[in-house]
Amino acid sequence: MPASLHRVLGPWRPGDLDGFLALGLNNLIQILLIISLCRGVLGYPDALIFGQILPAAGVSLLVGNLAYSHLARRLGAREERDDCTALPYGINTVSLFAYIFLVMLPVKLASLNGGMSEADAVTRSWHAGMVACMGSGLIETAGAFCADRLRRWLPRAALLSTLAGIALGYIALGFLLRSYAHPLVGLTSLAVILLGTYAKVKWPLPTGLMAVLVGMVLAWSSGLIGPDDSAWQSGLITVGLQAPTLQLGALWTNRTDLMPWLGVILPMGLFNVIGSLQNLDSAEAAGDRYATRSCLLIDGIGTLSAAALGSCFPTTIYIGHSGFKDLGARSGYSWLNGVVMASACVLGLFGVVALLIPIDAGMAIVLYIGIAMTAQAFQATPARHAPAVVLGILPGLAGWGAQLLKAGLRTGGLGSEARPFSEALVTQLASGDVWAAGAFALEQGQIITAMLLAALLVFAIEGRFLAAAACSGSAAVLAWFGILHAWRFSSADTVLNLGWGTGEPWAVAYTAITLLILIARLMPRQKGER
Numbered sequence: 001m002p003a004s005l006h007r008v009l010g011p012w013r014p015g016d017l018d019g020f021l022a023l024g025l026n027n028l029i030q031i032l033l034i035i036s037l038c039r040g041v042l043g044y045p046d047a048l049i050f051g052q053i054l055p056a057a058g059v060s061l062l063v064g065n066l067a068y069s070h071l072a073r074r075l076g077a078r079e080e081r082d083d084c085t086a087l088p089y090g091i092n093t094v095s096l097f098a099y100i101f102l103v104m105l106p107v108k109l110a111s112l113n114g115g116m117s118e119a120d121a122v123t124r125s126w127h128a129g130m131v132a133c134m135g136s137g138l139i140e141t142a143g144a145f146c147a148d149r150l151r152r153w154l155p156r157a158a159l160l161s162t163l164a165g166i167a168l169g170y171i172a173l174g175f176l177l178r179s180y181a182h183p184l185v186g187l188t189s190l191a192v193i194l195l196g197t198y199a200k201v202k203w204p205l206p207t208g209l210m211a212v213l214v215g216m217v218l219a220w221s222s223g224l225i226g227p228d229d230s231a232w233q234s235g236l237i238t239v240g241l242q243a244p245t246l247q248l249g250a251l252w253t254n255r256t257d258l259m260p261w262l263g264v265i266l267p268m269g270l271f272n273v274i275g276s277l278q279n280l281d282s283a284e285a286a287g288d289r290y291a292t293r294s295c296l297l298i299d300g301i302g303t304l305s306a307a308a309l310g311s312c313f314p315t316t317i318y319i320g321h322s323g324f325k326d327l328g329a330r331s332g333y334s335w336l337n338g339v340v341m342a343s344a345c346v347l348g349l350f351g352v353v354a355l356l357i358p359i360d361a362g363m364a365i366v367l368y369i370g371i372a373m374t375a376q377a378f379q380a381t382p383a384r385h386a387p388a389v390v391l392g393i394l395p396g397l398a399g400w401g402a403q404l405l406k407a408g409l410r411t412g413g414l415g416s417e418a419r420p421f422s423e424a425l426v427t428q429l430a431s432g433d434v435w436a437a438g439a440f441a442l443e444q445g446q447i448i449t450a451m452l453l454a455a456l457l458v459f460a461i462e463g464r465f466l467a468a469a470a471c472s473g474s475a476a477v478l479a480w481f482g483i484l485h486a487w488r489f490s491s492a493d494t495v496l497n498l499g500w501g502t503g504e505p506w507a508v509a510y511t512a513i514t515l516l517i518l519i520a521r522l523m524p525r526q527k528g529e530r
Contacts (some may be wrong), residue, residue: 093366098264215360263448418453
């Protein structure tokens, strides 16, 4: 490496190539997910995906990776050692799914139901995602100054179980169904991941790369994908300089969209902050102690830069710092990942990459992430809190089930102007023992509900009845104003029903629970139980 580049980028180590392949593959899967979900779920045009969203995401990856590479070099200089590994960084997987399914898709459906054209509904949905991303960035930035206090106050089971509910439903189960729809590609790739990760099988290549290559070979050889002249022409059209433009005007105009989605944005921002703290602990245990404030500011600035340029997807520190350190990666793998990913995004190369590597070949990695996050919710919390973890997982599963149910109904012809959703639908489903009303109620504010329910049970298990009562009392207030559970039909969806007393049935129930907890505080405890 030339001396000038050496000063700017830092030394290159042999292990940096292995680290780059591992982190680059992870980032690649996130980009492929964005392309697949924005096209298939949201119906976004390629001009928006490849011309604005991906270039903005690429810039955010460049900003964060360069910053973390610099921190690693600075730490090494301060401690006079050459084995400091940069923190792995990229797009947050759970936020990606949460913002697409819990913010952007509902906004698009509501806009269409309100009479907007498809193009206008897409634009409004995109702007809502940008605003949600901005909200997450603001929370990450603020967390740099108060994160440690938040971490001490929030029960770990409440945070991890809520995250696991989204991971298990929207990520793991969603991609498990797709794996069984295309079993040769999906299940074989998953087997490579599970054997390499949990059975410690040493494949000829890194486990993630091995799974993707096996999936690609099987997808092409089995006919799951094949040559498509029109697809290749569309992919090649995206190749070329695609510089993102500032979207500050759109963010300002749509800033009021923060309020309806705070129930998603606030918890997801907190997850990013707490997750970063946990990853910093992991890095310190591996020998690299980074300043909390600097790292959270990098996360926040990276996410805010993404939103300002038109991306809807927050960035964060990834798990697995010790794994990258074991590979021998130092600071070089981080800046190389940022440069390569940003270049591919800005040059529009992922339109072609998505044709070569179908999401079916990479979804085993995403499915593994869902499994790992759910397992962590149990492994990283005390065994006596396991019931609280299960309770916190359930609202996320209910929300995912509600999305699945409504998508099926729309596919079956309901949800149109001629056949809108109606209360009769709920009655008919209940007669078949499908309690859609309960699923729709849990869907609204599902992340906050999961946190409060899990925290309530943790506090009750610990004998902290006043704290438990505060959780149920908070749920009662939020439900009364419709922030939790209150829902109504639009023609093709269920939407939050904000207003005075709109969630009365649930508010009354939570009030009764609060009184019961306060009574329980005065009652004797069973011997040997705590």
